[in-house]
Amino acid sequence: MNFFNRTVRLLAFAALTLGFVAHAADSARAIIAKAALAEPPAQRIETITSLLGSGDESIAGLLAAWKEDALFVYTAPDGSKIPVQLFGDKDDQDSQTATRVDSGKPILSSAGKSLRLVASELTAVEHTSALRRAMKAVLDLLDLSTPDLKKRISAIQTLGFAQDAEKLAALQARQKIESVPSAQLALREAIALIELKDASPEVKLASLKELAALHTIGSADALKAALADAEAANHPSLAAAARLALNAVDSHLTTVNFFGTLFRGLSLGSILLVVALGLAITFGLMGVINMAHGEMIAVGAYTTYVVQNIFGTGLALSPFGFSFHIPGMNTGGWLYESYFIFALPLSFLSAALVGIAMERTVIQWLYRRPLESLLATWGVSLFLQQFFRRVFGSNNVQVSSPSYLSDNWTFHDIIFGWNRVFVIGFAGLIVLGVWLVLTRTSLGLLIRAVMQNRNMAACMGVRTERVNMLTFGLGSGLAGLAGAFLSQIGNVGPSLGQSYIVDCFMTVVVGGVGNLPGTVVSAFGIGLADQSLQQILLNPVLGKITVLVAIILFLQWRPAGIFVTKSRSLEG
Amino acid sequence: MTTDQEKTNLILTVEGVTKTFDGFKAITNLNFYLDRGELRTVIGPNGAGKSTFFDLITGRTKPDTGKIEFGWDTDLTALNEYEINRLGIGRKFQTPSVYSEHSVWENLLLSLKGPRGVFSTLFHRTSTEQCDRIDELLTLIRLDAKRDWLAGQLAHGEKQWLEIGMLLAQDPQVLLVDEPAAGMTDDETHRTGELLLSLAGKHSIVVVEHDMAFVKQIARDGKVTVLHQGTVLCEGKFDDVQADTRVREVYLGRGQHGTR
Amino acid sequence: MSAPTTRRIEFIAVAVIATLLIVVFPLLNSAGVISNFTLNLWGKYLCYALLAISVDLLWGYTGLLSLGQALFFSLGGYMLGMHLMRMIGDLGQYHKPIPDFLIFLGWTELPTFWKPFSSFPFAAAMVILLPGLVALVFGFLAFRSRIKGVYFSILTQALTYGGSLMFFRNDMLMGGNNGFTDYKFLLGADVRDASTQRALFIATAVTLVLVYLGCSWLSRTKLGLIQRAIRDGENRVLFSGYAAAGFKLFIFVLAALIASVGGALYVPQVGIINPSEMTPDKSLEAVVWVAVGGRGTLVGPVVGAIVVNALKSWATRAYPDLWLFFLGGMFVIVVLFLPGGIVSIPDRIKMWWARRADANAATSAPVAP
Incomplete structure (x- = not known):
């Protein structure tokens, strides 16, 4: 043998x-x-x-x-x-x-x-x-040489974790000719892992040093085993080296978790920001509590779904007993994948139109009655949810991400999903856009004028009705954009909006109503807090509940973030 | 600085108070002393900080710096609205604030001096003395015939009267009255003036007013304080103040009656 | 109409309806005229009426639109539900002395906090204590920092949402998604028995009448006056020396208790409690009942709860797909066109008649208000 x-x-x-x-x-x-x-x-x-x-x-x-x-x-x-x-x-x-x-x-x-x-x-x-x-030896090493980098690295890692001394030679041979740095790293790890099982303490020691230098997350289990062995064999220098290596892995893991959490927190914050920004406008600037804001998000997401199907094979719908077919363009390749670029403006438009329709029919009568606006818009939200169910079915619909959004990029063991990177970038763009609209355009000037003093603006000849309508359209459109986004990250279904509405309101309330910079800060604050708490409590639901409690306590400390004291009239 | 002898006679001390809203200095280093039983009139152009001044005393806002004391040494800055009110500082607002869905009678009942706790109100029974007191007040504010009207149905001037009545029902030591004559006819204004004059002595009163005829009426014996840009511009007899060039410049110069 | 006359009419109406609910309906049921199903359905409506009163006490009378009432309703339901689960004994599917779902989760012994719920008095006390405590703590924090208006609505919505998230979790050991069901006994009687259901109906009706009378008394006290004063002008209340926060807290806790008792009566009649009863949407639904019935009155919420739910029972069977359109549409329409709700219709008609009469009289000048 x-x-x-x-x-x-x-x-x-x-x-x-x-x-x-x-x-x-x-x-x-x-x-x-x-x-x-x-x-x-x-x-x-x-x-x-x-x-x-x-x-x-x-x-x-x-x-x-x-x-x-x-x-x-x-x-x-x-x-x-x-x-x-x-x-x-x-x-x-x-x-x-x-x-x-x-x-x-x-x-x-x-x-x-x-x-x-x-x-x-x-x-x-x-x-x-x-x-x-x-033959088996050949087959085992087959994947080591495959031109597919991901497959190759995974084969190297499999061999390393198996810690089979027989495979050492092949790995070392591969190491000589491997040119890709990431595969080289994997090879070093695999070889060190195998040498960890070597009989000679010197080799073991060297491999422990190597593993400490590499501090890969995957080597933790093998290191723990090696530590146990060394302790059992009463070999203090080996045990110390193993501990050192384990510490290196642990501290690396902490770093990875920290930055991973930071990234996920930023991306959740961006999502919150995008969904809450529209609300910050309708609620914060106009004082309208739009409970149907979540459904505006869903309008955007469904628009993305429809656009995707138009670029694909078309879509058969049968709402209310009528069935009709939206023909598809049957595109493929890059053209199909570009559907998302078209879906973005369309989801903005469709949600803005629904929002304007809602403003004209319901909300315009309720500007001075915020509680009633809350109730009426909830009615609208029920209505819209049922509408989605009847048109698109009660189940979630499938929105596939274009390849440029579905890949990810790993940097020092931290995984950056492109869709999330995109969300962060896009949130920045949207904030910039909204800021520009509000500060640099005549619409923005009118919006701010009406929001500050409706009556005065009306006296100055501003058509406040039109401004209200457009502002509400802008807020709803932003929700639609958020929907296009969310279709790339989670499920699209009739109750999509419901899962975001509470978070939306929280973000706006914590940020301070009518305070867009506050909304930005609070979105990222809540996003980061949520992800860190999930990391600490190891339970998403507990994390979420803790965030809710934290928000309630936060409002104890800074209720002034919410209320603007006006002193002229008593109630204000 | 105040001597001890003066102190005993002071009911309200505002010293070195500054209040900033978002970088805007609404009140700057304000000093204001009110004697017991005094009727003081405060005038000043729009934005002079008159309402903020009242807000600071009644605990609606807190000063950034400075002290506000009631009587001997009660620090008002540490108390909130209802605690300050219970000490005996009542306020009438610029826009009349009455309970519009309650009857005139109920408005007065709610304002009557008495226990303010949750359970004491739950088991409260209106005594005959209280009814008599309300009747007395109704006669005083001439709303006897409208005692069962909803306050929201009253005319603007009547609401002003009702609010004054509610203020009196509390029997406060200090009355802060913000533009009581707004929305009243000349006759009503005159009667309001008479009422305030009759209350002076028993109560200490601060009146903020724009209407110069009214100010002249109520300030015939007392001092007038002119506020400008959040600070006291000058203080003295009505005629002296009116003659002051600075006052003329910033306030009277803009029109004899200010805004009404 | 003078106030005493109105009071007398109200008293007679309450007495008649109370007799109908407490005596006549159950008698008709035992005589077989009213089916068990119908009586049970009405028992459910009456529980909803309690929930609606609790919403109205806050919204209609104090101006606090609480979206947390479904939480208190469910908490009450859960507290009694725990007792009902204990009363199943070993008759569950696993024939073990602890509830089935615990066995499913791998428990062999009863978790400590479940133990006292074997006692009915304890469970009944918890129906009051737990929601009362939650309302006390939350209300204290919210009112202390002067959260009001829509902010209060949003925060109570978040509270309910947080509660439902918690109860959806299996490791909460409260039945997770499925909640509690398959009850067998309550106070020694078989809950599925017609006579037990009749007794529960009577208990619900008695509770509703007592709560109605209590709230009616409350609204006539000075505290009731202050309550409505807070609704119309909270700052004036503060500047009149009343600590508005204390009054709001009192009402908030009281309303939570009413909702909770309603929930506790609801659970044995409906036979199930799960976290979907706890969602903000359920709170909003209760708000619809109040809006439709007429807020700021005590009759309104009762009428609204019964009418909307009777309509729902019918519509979800006749037009299951359209019910939500209907509910949503009804809400928008009531808010926009009938802010006083159903109970304001007679007054509206009277006003309309009066105006017509005025118009007919034509010659006389319009009368000043």
């Missing part, structure tokens, strides 16, 4: 250093074909072992077939021996299409038709246990 291992390791070395050159000449298929015909069969092991370190995709299938006695040698009419595989359905004579192992192409008869052979009439290529072991 030991002898064999050594042989394999030696051969692996040989194969990887020398065989690499050979690969360029012979394809993996050709090598396997050669091995199948090799005489004496002992030669086969050598030939197969030359495949070590190859990443060719055909190897796995061919070797598997060989092991399952599905690799045959066909003797052609001219007497030459050709290794073949049989594919396709069996016909009534049990024959199947024969494919050459060396090329992967069917064998053609003289008539130009593909040759059909019967499995039982052929001899399967033999395999001994030694050969199977050699």
